[in-house]
Amino acid sequence: MFVPVNALNVMFSSMNNPSKLDGWKSSGGDPCGESWRGIKCSGQAVTEIDLNNLGLSGSMGYQLGNMKDVTYFDLSMNNLKGDIPFQLPQKLEYIDLSGNELTGGIPWSIAQMSQLKTLKLYQNKLKGQLSEMFSQLSKLKELDLSFNQLSGDLPHNMKDLSSLTVLHLQNNQLTGSIDVLASLPIDDLNVENNRFTGWIPDELKGIKKLKTNGNSWSSGQAPPPPPGQKSRRPSGSGNGYGVHSGIVIAAIVVGVLLVIGIVLGLIAKRKRSSPSHFFDDERISRCSSSTPLHSHELRNDAHIQIDKSFREQMSFDSTDTFAKKASTAVHSKKHKAPSEDYAISFNDNEFTEQANTKRNSTKVSTYSLSELQTLTSNFATSRLIGEGSIGRVYKAKYSDGRVLAVKKIDSSFFQRDKRQMLSDVVSEISKLHHPNIAPLVGYSAEQGQNMLVYEFYLNGSLHEFLHMSDDFSKPLTWNTRVRIALGSARAVEYLHETCSPSCLHKNIKSSNIFLDIELNPCLADCGLARFHQRTSQNLGNGYNAPECTNPSAFTVKSDVYSFGVVMLELLTGRKPYDSTRAKKEQLLVQWASPQLHEIDALDKMVDPALCGLYPPKSLSRFADVIARCIQSEPSFRPPMSEVVQSLVRLVKGSGLSGDDFSSSHRYSFDF
Structure with a gap:
């Protein structure tokens, strides 16, 4: 029970200090004791905020998530603009x-509101798709998203809204079928003026208040349901249905068997043609061109253009620790038939969906010490791929080609504190699910050896891309750098503002940001803050926030500073600390900070590898975000949710596009 006065102060300031809000202050005060307008309390806890129809302007602020006891939240019929804050009070029953x-x-934090009964967001300018955010909203009775600009199909887990009686989705741009609504207890349904297709389920036709006009419904008789589902066909439909259904089922079975045969054939062919040691004998693509690598350039169906010399120069280099950047194209799952310029097409939506499904379903396995010894050649030096402040990382190889990364944590961390158990660490890490966080695959804790097992990223780390490039490597384009910054920011935002309690990282640096097959960032070392605390937040030269000389002073704002340094690396291509440069340029933050707001100086700071290929407006806004993150005073640094919003605005304002930048990433936290 507490008074969230700071959150209300920020909210008041964000709404331009409206005079109508009697008693409200931009700093300090007692909303319960002083009877602030629209505020209701229980003791010293704010429980209701009702500011309906007061002509309020501005935005909603960014600390709403701190109002832990608020259950009723009404800001309807005002003139508020901007995005709905990423974090909202988690005990809300009415919004x-x-x-x-x-x-x-629609912010993902709503997905965690298990007590929510009413959600009204109609008559706004909300965009994007509805994410799979309904699994925990079993108490939701009324959902009104009408008169917005929402698009895409209805998410599958809307079927979990077991208490839903009122659903208004009219006047959006929603597509697909509405079959997912068939089993819900809805008695008031309005889906007018969308782009829905298919047939209206029979179960919905008896609803008293049903409005479906303005869609592209199919005419004629509906097809039979998939095998195993009950028929929605009205009674007395005749014997032809059974025959037709049997034909459809037979066709499906034959098709599935055919696909299985093809897949098995490809697997057998791969096993015959592939060497037993996948990584060491892998063919690595190289490109002599120095034009920036653009992956899919942030477009829905963009292409990587690979010339013939690129394909002909595919060769093995045993000194490589990671597959080079150009291998992104070679390992793409989805591609077109080779053309003269060897164009390979990526679909962002499909890849994001596959990645999220894969990561969110990852199970943590237990490995034996002997198994990991075998896979790493007894932790041979030749298998060492990295070393940090808490241990070493080794490459583990299976005979079938799978490659994993094994982090061997220094035993001293556990010897100092007998209560410290690896199982506790694993339990915490396994609860983190986000498309931009490297998932934990497994662990081993035998004979005093404590190890964590992760996926192995063939494209290596951001550090390697920026600072270990060779003559054959393609530098990252500006668009890809922005995408990496935004994805990494989302990961840190998730740790800070979605996890409860907030999860510090304490080791944010470019060598802990790995890049997957399409150069999407995956933040590593999450959930290991307890170990970094024992090393006084040893983040390496150049990443430490000024306050980190005192280990106890480390906060989320210290993480923000480290993230700002990573953004500086993306901007300049320089290392955070480089002893080979002139003394005044060795520390990147000290050298860059005074120049971030000078246009001429900023142009000279940009990574030369970009060859001037960047939008000046985007560059300036990117620099503005950096400047805020690396403020010497922690309180002046923005929360990560603001960093994410700034980067999203940068993307929109620069005309960049792509579903990478949508705010509907799916993730969860299982505490």
């Missing part, structure tokens, strides 16, 4: 933000 000018998507 009404309708009748404003709110933009962006």
Whole structure:
């Protein structure tokens, strides 16, 4: 029970200090004891915020998630703009933000509100797709998202809204079928003026208040349901249905068997043609061109253009620790038939969906010490791929080609504190699920050896891309750098503002940001803050925030500083500390800070590898975000949610596009 006065102060300032809010202050005060307008309390805890129809302007602020006891939240019928804050009070039972000018998507924090009964967001300017955010909302009775600009299909887990009686989705741009609604107890359904297709399920036709006009419904008789589902066909449909259904089922079975045969054939062919040691004998693509590597250039169906010399120069280099950047194209799962310029097409939506499904379903396995010894050649020096402040990382190889990364934690961390158990660490890490966080695959704790097992990223780390390039490597384009910054920021935002309690990282640096097959960032070392605390937050030269000389002073704002340094690396291509440079340029932050707001100086700071290929406006805004993150005073640094929002605005303002930048990433936290 507490008064969230700081959150209300920020909210008041964000709404331009409206005079109508009697008693409210931009600093300090007692909203319960002083009877602030629209505030209701229980003791010293704010439980209700009702500011309906007061002509309020500005935005909603960014600390709403700190109001832990608020259950009723009504800001409807005002003139509020901007995105709905990423974090909202988690105990909310009633939310009404309708009748404003709110933009962006629906924040994921709503997915965690297990007590929510009413959600009204109608008559705003919300965009994007509805994510799989409904699994925990079993108490939700009324959902009104009408008169927005929402698009895409209805998420599958809307079927979990077991208490839903009122659903208004009219006047959006939603697509696909509405079959997912068939089993819900809805008695008031409005889906008018969307782009829905298919047939209206029979179960919905008896609803008293049903409005379906303005869609592209199919005419004629509906097809039979998939095998195992009950028929929605009205009674007395005749014997032809059974025959037709049997034909469809037979066709499906034959098709599935055919696909299985093809897949098995490809696997057998791969085993015959592939060497037993996948990584060491892997063919690594190299490219003599120095033009920036653009992956899919942040577009929905962009291409990587690979010339013939690139394909002909595929060769093995045993000194490589990671597959080089150009291998992204070679390892793509989805590609077109080779053309004269060897174009390979990536679909962002499909890849993101596959990646999220894979990561969120990862199970943590237990490995025996002997198994890991075998896979790492008894932790041979030749298998060492990295060394940090808490231990070494080794490459583990299976005979079938699978490659994993094994982090061997220094035993001293456990010897100092007998209560410290690896199982506790694993339990915490396994609860982290985010598409931009490296997932934990397994662990081993035998004979005093404590190891964590992760996926192995063939494209290596951001540090390698930026600072260990060779003449055959393609540098990252500006668009890809922005995407890496945004994805990494989302990961840190998740740790800070979605996890409860907040999860510090304490080791944010470019060598802990790995890049997957399409150069999407994956933040590593998450959940290991307890070990870095024992090393006084040894983040390496150049990453430490000024306050980190005192280990106890480390906060989320210290992580923000380290992230700002990573953004500086993306901007300049320089290391955080480089002893080979002139003394005044050795520390990147000290050298760059005074120049971030000078246009001419900023142009000279940009990584020469970009060859001037970047939008000046985007560059300036990127530098503004950096400048805020690396402020010497922690309180002046923004929360990560603001960093994410700034980067999203940068993307929109620069005309960049791609579903990479949507705010509907799916992730969860299982505490």
